[in-house]
Amino acid sequence: xxxxxxxxxxxxxxxxxxxxxxxxxxxxxxxxxxxxxxxxxxxxxxxxxxxxxxxxxxxxxxxxxxxxxxxxxxxxxxxxxxxxxxxxxxxxxxxxxxxxxxxxxxxxxxxxxxxxxxxxxxxxxxxxxxxxxxxxxxxxxxxxxxxxxxxxxxxxxxxxxxxxxxxxxxxxxxxxxxxxxxxxxxxxxxxxxxxxxxxxxxxxxxxxxxxxxxxxxxxxxxxxxxxxxxxxxxxxxxxxxxxxxxxxxxxxxxxxxxxxxxxxxxxxxxxxxxxxxxxxxxxxxxxxxxxxxxxxxxxxxxxxxxxxxxxxxxxxxxxxxxxxxxxxxxxxxxxxxxxxxxxxxxxxxxxx
Numbered sequence: 001x002x003x004x005x006x007x008x009x010x011x012x013x014x015x016x017x018x019x020x021x022x023x024x025x026x027x028x029x030x031x032x033x034x035x036x037x038x039x040x041x042x043x044x045x046x047x048x049x050x051x052x053x054x055x056x057x058x059x060x061x062x063x064x065x066x067x068x069x070x071x072x073x074x075x076x077x078x079x080x081x082x083x084x085x086x087x088x089x090x091x092x093x094x095x096x097x098x099x100x101x102x103x104x105x106x107x108x109x110x111x112x113x114x115x116x117x118x119x120x121x122x123x124x125x126x127x128x129x130x131x132x133x134x135x136x137x138x139x140x141x142x143x144x145x146x147x148x149x150x151x152x153x154x155x156x157x158x159x160x161x162x163x164x165x166x167x168x169x170x171x172x173x174x175x176x177x178x179x180x181x182x183x184x185x186x187x188x189x190x191x192x193x194x195x196x197x198x199x200x201x202x203x204x205x206x207x208x209x210x211x212x213x214x215x216x217x218x219x220x221x222x223x224x225x226x227x228x229x230x231x232x233x234x235x236x237x238x239x240x241x242x243x244x245x246x247x248x249x250x251x252x253x254x255x256x257x258x259x260x261x262x263x264x265x266x267x268x269x270x271x272x273x274x275x276x277x278x279x280x281x282x283x284x285x286x287x288x289x290x291x292x293x294x295x296x297x298x299x300x301x302x303x304x305x306x307x308x309x310x311x312x313x314x315x316x317x318x319x320x321x322x323x324x325x326x327x328x329x330x331x332x333x334x335x336x337x338x339x340x341x342x343x344x345x346x347x348x349x350x351x352x
Contacts, residue, residue: 001053004133004206008050011214015043018217031085035217038078042187042213045071049210053134061135065125069118072191072209076107076150079188083157096160103153114146129204136204139196147196154188161185183219187212248315248336251322252281252289254329268315268336270308281334289319289332305336314339 016039023036048068052061081104084097118124123142128135139147161181191209198205248265250258258276266273269284282288287303300316307313316337322330 001132001134005050005054007211008046008053011211012043012046012050015039015046015210015214015217018214018221019043021221022217031082034078034082034085038075038082038213039217041071041074041078042210042217043071044068046210046214049207055135058128058135061128062121062125065137066118066121069115069124072195073114073118073146074108074111075191076146076153077104077109077111078107079184080104080107080153080157083161083184100153100157100160103156107150107153110146110149114142117142131204133206136199136207138202139200143196144200147192151192154192158185158188179219179222183216187216248338250276250281250334250336252319252332252334254331256280256282256288259331265336268305268307268313268338285315285317287317289317289334300335300337302339 019036019039022032022039026032045068048064048071052064052068055061055064080100084100084104114124123140124146125143126138126140128137161184187209190212194205195207195209245262246264248262248268250261250265253259258279258281261269261273261276263273266276269276283306285303285305287301300318302314303317304312305315316339318335318337319332320335321332
């Protein structure tokens with residue numbers, strides 16, 4: 001019992017530390033906020049599990065079980081929500097993101113209901129069972145119903161996650177993407193198995209839900225520290241800043257595909273930004289920037305941009321390479337500046 005309690009205590013501490021570091025890495029990014037919330041919830045969940053397994057009083061055990069609910073009851077919303085933001089960085093179709101967001105909203109609503117019922121002691125925790133490592137419980141009807149309700153959203157999340165492992169417009173190294181997906185996949189499988197399905201069948205094993213989510217926090221933190229980029233997107237590429245820039249700015253993958261574009265870039269091309277994702281930069285410009293890292297940025301040069309109507313627009317194009325901490329190329333940031341306001345008056349003056 002002492003070993004299991006010690007493992008849960010360490011998992012609680014590790015998850016709390018990871019939550020703090022993840023959030024500090026990029027506090028305004030929604031993806032990092034969700035990841036930090038997931039790790040923070042796991043920390044509280046593991047702490048409650050450590051307390052109830054160390055207790056000898058059944059009433060105290062049940063109290064800690066009920067207190068653990070905030071740590072796990074919103075997983076049905078948080079996991080799809082996190083993946084919706086993840087696929088926003090590693091682009092998928094708008095329809096897929098909308099479905100994930102709908103599953104997330106529904107999961108949060110169901111979680112709030114379960115939290116209320118757990119606090120009232122209604123149907124979440126069934127019969128307490130004494131086991132060699134402490135205490136466990138049989139899932140009540142509310143918990144079984146909760147699991148059945150959130151399963152479609154979790155399954156859809158898993159298919160979305162696995163289906164975009166080879167996204168051609170992702171900038172993170174393959175090892176980074178695999179690590180993040182493994183960190184999400186492991187707790188999504190272990191939690192329902194060890195915390196609900198097996199106990200419902202009368203098979204009691206140590207619960208691994210909270211510790212597996214603590215592992216997720218470690219994976220998220222470790223990849224960020226190793227590759228020098230924040231949880232899902234490079235620190236050098238901030239959405240909030242990009243959308244305030246008048247010039248056209250786009251992030252280009254090492255393969256020369258547009259990964260993300262701001263409003264200025266979309267305005268120049270005459271197409272919505274999300275429709276530009278995955279397009280080759282050479283389809284729009286008569287210019288091929290050097291994708292491999294150079295000693296410095298490519299200074300602005302006059303090139304022609306082909307907009308959605310087939311018109312050619314003179315622009316000044318600059319490119320700056322991006323690398324992670326290990327020197328792997330993340331791609332380029334390309335900046336386009338419209339030259340028509342400068343060249344048109346000069347052309348008119350030349351004809352007078």
